[in-house]
Amino acid sequence: MENINYCNCCAVKYEAMDAFCNACGFPLQGTKQEQDFYISERNVKEIELIDLDEKVERARRSLYWISGLTLFSLVFVVFKPSPDEDVSFLVITTLILSTAFLGLAVWGKTRTSTALISGLSLYLIIHILNAILDPRTILSGIIVKVVIIVYLVKGIKSVIEREKIKKELNLI
Numbered sequence: 001m002e003n004i005n006y007c008n009c010c011a012v013k014y015e016a017m018d019a020f021c022n023a024c025g026f027p028l029q030g031t032k033q034e035q036d037f038y039i040s041e042r043n044v045k046e047i048e049l050i051d052l053d054e055k056v057e058r059a060r061r062s063l064y065w066i067s068g069l070t071l072f073s074l075v076f077v078v079f080k081p082s083p084d085e086d087v088s089f090l091v092i093t094t095l096i097l098s099t100a101f102l103g104l105a106v107w108g109k110t111r112t113s114t115a116l117i118s119g120l121s122l123y124l125i126i127h128i129l130n131a132i133l134d135p136r137t138i139l140s141g142i143i144v145k146v147v148i149i150v151y152l153v154k155g156i157k158s159v160i161e162r163e164k165i166k167k168e169l170n171l172i
Helices: 032-072 074-079 087-107 112-133 142-168
Strands: none
Touching (some): 032 087, 032 142, 074 087, 087 112
């Protein structure tokens, strides 16, 4: 019967002459100290990965919040119309935007980075256009705007870092 070797780190088969695991990079021929160090470093990265996953999920949930806040803004559009504004246009536009953010949040489950970048871009474009049309909107809800932008930017950074760590751990 043939002697089958399995990596102590990832349990993938390896050949007896391999110096490193082809799957995870574990130093198969290294000293006990080198192997322990590798495993401890990998554990730290796995913990970082869990933390990054949580940050990415919070950022993705912020897309749901944007959708809800956009929908909630309909209350102000419907109950406080200006005499010269077409309310139906604002209602339709708001519903489309809310649906777009909702769609991005759902899409973010599979394509997180693309959804977050698209969501941030759409959010910024909306507020830049609003500021051009009515400069008073810049300060309106500024704290909420800043919080949402920060969450989305941090989420994008976390996605990039998460992908880097997954690549290092050969999880991609």
